[in-house]
Amino acid sequence: MLKLIRLVCGIGISLFILWFATSNYRDARPIAEDNLFGLAHSLHAAIENSVLHDPSLQSLATFHAPDLAYFALVDKNGVYRFHSNQELIGTRLQNNDTLQRLFAETMSGTRVKLATGEAAYEFLGHIHTPKETLGLLLVLHTYRADAVIRHARLTMMVLFILVAVGWFLAFIIYRYSRREEMHREEMAQRESLAKMGEMGAMLAHEIRNPLAGIKGFAQLIEKRPDDSRTKESARRIVGEARRLESLVTDLLAFARNDGGEAEPCVLAQLVEHSVDLMRPEAEQAHVALVVDCPPDLVVTGKRDRLGQVLLNIVKNGVQAMPDGGELRVTVHAAGPQVIITINDTGHGISPENIARIFTPFFTTKARGTGLGLALCKKIVEEHRGSIAIESSSPGTTVTIMLPGIRTGDKP
Structure with a gap:
C-alpha cells in the first residue's frame, strides 16, 4: 500500500511539473506578442510626435530604436513619403493588401519573414497630420521580445529532462531495492529451511528414542509373553507413549496461534x-x-x-x-x-x-x-x-x- 501511495504521489508531482512547464511555454508567446505590440505602439507615438513637429519628415532620418528594422510612411496613393531606405522614397508600395490594411480603422501587427529569412514583426497603423493621413509601416526585430519564449522553452526542456532523469533514477533505485528485497527474502528462506532442517533433526531424535524403547519392550513381550517382567515392560511402553504424547502436545502448542x-x-x-x-x-x-x-x-x-x-x-x-x-x-x-x-x-x-x-x-x-x-x-x-x-x-x-x-x- 505504501509503495502504491509513493507511486501515485510521484506520478502526480511529475504531471504537475509537466503541466507547469507546458503552460508556462504556451503563455510565453502571447506575452512576447504583447511586448512587440506595446513597443510598436510606443514607436508609433514617437514617430507621430516627430511628424507633427516636422511635417517635412526630414527629422525621421535620424530616428532610431534598438529593435527597429525599418519603417516607412505611405500616402493613400501608395507612394512612400518616407522610408528608412532613402532610395525607396517616392516609389510605390507594390502590395495592395498591405496598402488597404495601412488605412484600416484599427492598428494591427503580425509576424512576417523578411527577404533575408529573418523573423520580424510587422505593425500597420496610420498617422494623422493637419494636411493628410499617412500609413505607418513598422518592422521590428523579434529577438529580444522572443527571449521570454526561449527562456520558457529552455525551462520546459530542462523540467522534462529532470522528470525523465528522476523517473529513470527512481526505476534504478526500485530495481536495486527490489533485488535487495528478493535477496533478503531468499536469505530468510534459506535460514528458515536451515532452521526447519535443524528442528527436523532434533524432532527425529526426540521421537526416535521413545520409539526405540517402545519397540524394544514390545519385542521383549512378544518373545517372552509369560515372563514376570512383562508387566514392567508394558509399564515402560505406556511411559514412552506418554512421552511421545507430551512431545506432540508441546509441538501443537508451539505451532498454533489460538x-x-x-x-x-x-x-x-x-x-x-x-x-x-x-x-x-x-x-x-x-x-x-x-x-x-x-x-x-x-x-x-x-x-x-x-x-x-x-x-x-x-x-x-x-x-x-x-x-x-x-x-x-x-x-x-x-x-x-x-x-x-x-x-x-x-x-x-x-x-x-x-x-x-x-x-x-x-x-x-x-x-x-x-x-x-x-x-x-x-x-x-x-x-x-x-x-x-x-x-x-x-x-x-x-x-x-x-x-x-x-x-x-x-x-
Whole structure:
C-alpha cells in the first residue's frame, strides 16, 4: 500500500511539473506578442510626435530604436513619403493588401519573414497630420521580445529532462531495492529451511528414542509373553507413549496461534491458579511458594496462553530445586508495563546454556522436550511483550514484561 501511495504521489508531482512547464511555454508567446505590440505602439507615438513637429519628415532620418528594422510612411496613393531606405522614397508600395490594411480603422501587427529569412514583426497603423493621413509601416526585430519564449522553452526542456532523469533514477533505485528485497527474502528462506532442517533433526531424535524403547519392550513381550517382567515392560511402553504424547502436545502448542479471544485478565488470578497447580509438587520437593501480586493489575490477552506461560516457568523453577528452596513470584506495574518476576533458589543455568535457553528442542533435562521456554517466548511476544532470563549459582530469575492496564481503566 505504501509503495502504491509513493507511486501515485510521484506520478502526480511529475504531471504537475509537466503541466507547469507546458503552460508556462504556451503563455510565453502571447506575452512576447504583447511586448512587440506595446513597443510598436510606443514607436508609433514617437514617430507621430516627430511628424507633427516636422511635417517635412526630414527629422525621421535620424530616428532610431534598438529593435527597429525599418519603417516607412505611405500616402493613400501608395507612394512612400518616407522610408528608412532613402532610395525607396517616392516609389510605390507594390502590395495592395498591405496598402488597404495601412488605412484600416484599427492598428494591427503580425509576424512576417523578411527577404533575408529573418523573423520580424510587422505593425500597420496610420498617422494623422493637419494636411493628410499617412500609413505607418513598422518592422521590428523579434529577438529580444522572443527571449521570454526561449527562456520558457529552455525551462520546459530542462523540467522534462529532470522528470525523465528522476523517473529513470527512481526505476534504478526500485530495481536495486527490489533485488535487495528478493535477496533478503531468499536469505530468510534459506535460514528458515536451515532452521526447519535443524528442528527436523532434533524432532527425529526426540521421537526416535521413545520409539526405540517402545519397540524394544514390545519385542521383549512378544518373545517372552509369560515372563514376570512383562508387566514392567508394558509399564515402560505406556511411559514412552506418554512421552511421545507430551512431545506432540508441546509441538501443537508451539505451532498454533489460538487459545481463545483476547480479554482483560486479572494477573493475581492467573498467578494464583498457576501456583496452586504446582503447590502439591512443590510441597513434595520442600519448595516454598511466595506470591506478591497487587489485585488491580490487568493485562489484555488470551487467558489460557498466558496461564500456560506462568505454569511452565513456575514448574521449571520448582523442578530446579530438588533439594528444596523458595520460589517467589512478584508482579508490579512500571508505567504502562506490567512486570512479572519469577525467582528461584535452584542450581542456576550455565552461561553457555543461557544463550540457547529459548531455542526449540534445547533442554538440560534428561527427558524434556525442549519446547517449554520456546513456547513461553512465542506466547509472550504474541502479546507484544518480552521475556528474559538471568541466572547465577544459585538462583534463576525470569522477567516477563507485558502491556498492562488497571481495573479502573478502559481495556
